[in-house]
Amino acid sequence: MLHRRILQFLLIYVLGLTSLLFIKYVLKLSDYVIPGPQGLSHTVSCVFVKYFFDVMNTLSVAVIGHIISVCLATIVGIIGRLNSWAGSFVKVAAYNIQAYPIVAVAPIIFILMGDGISSRLLIAAVICYFPLLLSFIGILSEPVRDIEHFYEVTGRMSWRLQVKIRVFENMNKLATVIVGSATLAMVGTIVAEFIAADSGIGYSIRIALYQSDLSKVLVALFLIGICTSLWLTCLERIGYLIQNHFRKG
């Protein structure tokens, strides 16, 4: 699983890089527009270690933000599954608010909360929160009648049991959504750092852009891709182990 994902990323990266170099040499562009191999290798030797730690910094914020949003989506999803006014309200609110572009709200978050870790965390969490929430509400609101019926008619049903049944029956869907939203958490954190933070790889990319240094951006993209692939593989593995633990018969 891991080597396949990394191989896929490397293939895409190398293809992209080759295309850029091809354009550079065909159009005879300077290193200022597209860096050459020499410039790239020099940049790698200069910034690789620093950028690696920047990516780790971003990744840690993304992971925490992702965990927060999964917890939040679970709580709201549990409320949203109710047939009461609270459930309906949460559902309607979630469907409406999710259409709001979080990046547009990000500047307000930075003004209110400053440019420290809390803003990055909040934006990362919020960016991956809505897709998660919609899936969680959908899954937790959808009865699994063939299983729930027995508990309903025998009066054994509790909200915990209901949630457990629905989560268990939709484990594959949930795992896919969680892995998918993990990418969004990473993207959200980078965007947040790009807009206003003072650390992380998004911040480094912003500085590189100020300096019109595409080679730094390419190194950053490489590290982001590799680290994100590793993280997604980890998540998939965890999901697989959880499912396997319950399903082994």
Place this chain on the structure above:
Amino acid sequence: MCKHIQKLCFIAAVTATVIVTGACDKKTGDSGKEVTYRLKWLFNASVAGDIYADVNGFFAEQGLDVTIKPGGPERDAIKELELGRSQFGTASADQVIRAVSKGASVVVIAQLFQTNSLQWIYRPDKTRVDTPEDLRGKTIGITYGGNDEAIMRAVLAKYNIMENEVQLFSVHYDYTPFYEGKVDIWPVYRNTQGIFISEKLSEAAERTAFFDPDMAGVRFVANSVITTEQMIKEDPQTVRKFVTALLRGWQKSLDPKNEEKAVAAIHQFDKDTSIETVRKQLSVTKRFIKPSPETEIGKIDADAWKQTENIMLEQNLIPGPVNVEKILKPFYNL
């Protein structure tokens, strides 16, 4: 077979329509030579002369059909020149020197800002920065990676102020830390943002002042007009005509007799800024474009360029000297 021919005819008709529609989409009517001019930033008072020349048909008089495109954080006129999307552009000196150090064949044909409008705003009632030495112990806002970082580091180095004697604060687009007093001095473009912030603080009965690195002897060149080496070689006539029209636009826009016309022209492109603010911005911009009545608009200050190159070399922003004087091709020599 018949169906196949019909299909081919249909595809040909659609292709022809697309081509014709695309062609019609282009500006028609102007028979002048088409030229694109990419600005460094959005339309505002900093490009008063560019707008004035366009609105008043100075380019057309020279037989040019110029499309002025606004810049922005992700726009880079130098890259556009190399890719052939623009023929002229505006760029700051650090951009030009960086590009030259990486092999770009860019040349400077006019220097619009004789002094850099990048200054640091502060509240004189709370913070005194009468001399560069007063920076010691202050919290100074800088944009990491931006040219204000290079300028401030040059000032600090020139006056032997160690980095641990000041506190550098990473600034972003919002000024809240400055308004809240967390940062003592904050980088602004004196002729645009400087006006806005001063107005705001003035509403709160607070006075503002500016620290000017130029006054401290650090000359870091700002916006200049650029084109490519190839353009100068292959079409010097167009370059000459373009610069002539552009500088005429600047001369006229800064002439007090034309103030209202210039303000109206800027406001036409920058509707979000009030007329009154535009007027103030234009007045301050004049100080940077034509600091004294004798100053020739667009004159290239070679010494300032060399100093800019030296600052960048000292701060390792470029790997080696670029001999910047080689790329300065003043319009009057063309």
Place this chain on the structure above:
Amino acid sequence: MLIEFKDISFQYRDTDTCVFKDITCQISGPGFHSLFGPSGVGKTTLAKMLARSVNGFSGEIMVQQIDNILYSYNLERIPGWACVGEHLTEITRASGEENRRDELIKSFGLRGCLDSRFSRLSMGQQNRVNLARYLLQEFDLLIMDESLANVDEITKEKIILKIKAMFPGKCFLYISHNLAEVAKFCKQILVLRDSAKTPQMISIDGQNHMKGKPLDKKFLERSMLEIVHAS
């Protein structure tokens, strides 16, 4: 024990199709009763009305001496996180029905399934597990909607006779498409017909075969013929 349907009429929302039209009938006493009829005629709907999970009908369903009504059907599943044995233990923990559970496991032939996940069982095994767990609950009337589908004939007979022996005082409403089966094991067969036919429901006496009781083949044949004619 009495269940009485009085003038039941029903049609689904947003449709003009009448499912039931003035159905009137009675089921009395404990034992096996059957609801029989072709697919789509409304057997499940009527059973759900009785179990009070379908409302919005006109007429009245009256029950006497029946407090707990359970409705079970053949597509039910048990949660995938537990194996069959764990699930049956879990649902009998509070009720103290361990002996009955073990007896049902033995007579339903489920001993070999206890350590398996429900999803790994055959459909017949799944249905037997599902029925067994309902039989371990408190009930007065158990509606068995195709609850023994996919179970072979011999095992099915064994199970029905065991249920009759174990729960002589309980009432069962057995929904099946198997003509011989309902005629043989049920004491009353309610044949539900298309709403265009009048009356829509006809009651026919069945054999009500019990363990140790000889089978009256002539009576059985006559019942089967009557059911065929009625439907």
